[in-house]
Amino acid sequence: MRTWLRRQRPTADLQAQREESNPSLLPPIDTSQPLLTVSGVERSFPVGGQQLHVLRGIELELYPLQLVMLKGRSGSGKTTLLNLIGGLDQPNRGTIHFQGHPFHLCSDDQRTVIRRKELGFIFQSFALMPLLSAWENVELSLRMADVPRPGWKARVTHCLELVGLSKRMHHRPFELSGGEQQRVAIAKAIAHKPSLLLADEPTAELDSQMGAQVMGVFREIIQTERMTICMTTHDPTIMEVADRVYEMVDGKFINS
């Protein structure tokens, strides 16, 4: 029995390592079907006894392996939409289907289960645990997603290497630059292999060089981790690397 255990543990880790280093071993992805479809979505909030109509009929499709950017003036509704796409909030009207799940009909608990497995989030302000090292921050995300422990070591190492932090794995956030902290946040957000990564102004706190680095990491993640990324931004230079840019004006897209 003890021999069996000794053999099984390294094998799970080894298998994970093989898949990390050679994504072509994984089955192909059908990029012709949308991963997420938003249709006729409206969202309003009660403010001062009146309804504030923030989203007024959003149509959006995200396809596998795409980098999609949402742009628009401050207050136009980008974060509100990202929250709906991520299952953190629900629309007043319209439908949101994510991998066939009707988010607009799901309960909070059902959306939480899907979110933990299939979605990753990156925020402007990094959202790292300050007392934990880069390694421990990424490991925490695997624990939260109920990923089996035998694959943790290979996955944490892979994610931190992917974002160029192999020499900073044991640093805590305050020992890292802003760009490095954001890269830890990316490693943390992708560790559990979500199919969709949502990022709310991930480069807003960074200078242009660090912002470009983060976009380079995003491009690499799409190829090697086979994820879709949807992000908001105000930065026109960054938009050049997008597959698709949606511009929001007064709660609607003007170019969809």
Ligand SMILES: Nc1ncnc2c1ncn2[C@@H]1O[C@H](COP(=O)(O)OP(=O)(O)OP(=O)(O)O)[C@@H](O)[C@H]1O
């Ligand atoms: N929970 C809420 N209650 C009331 N109003 C809200 C709520 N959430 C968002 N709003 C309002 O909705 C509007 C759009 O906000 P949102 O954060 O989506 O804009 P944004 O485009 O992301 O802006 P920014 O680029 O500044 O982040 C704002 O006027 C905001 O005050």
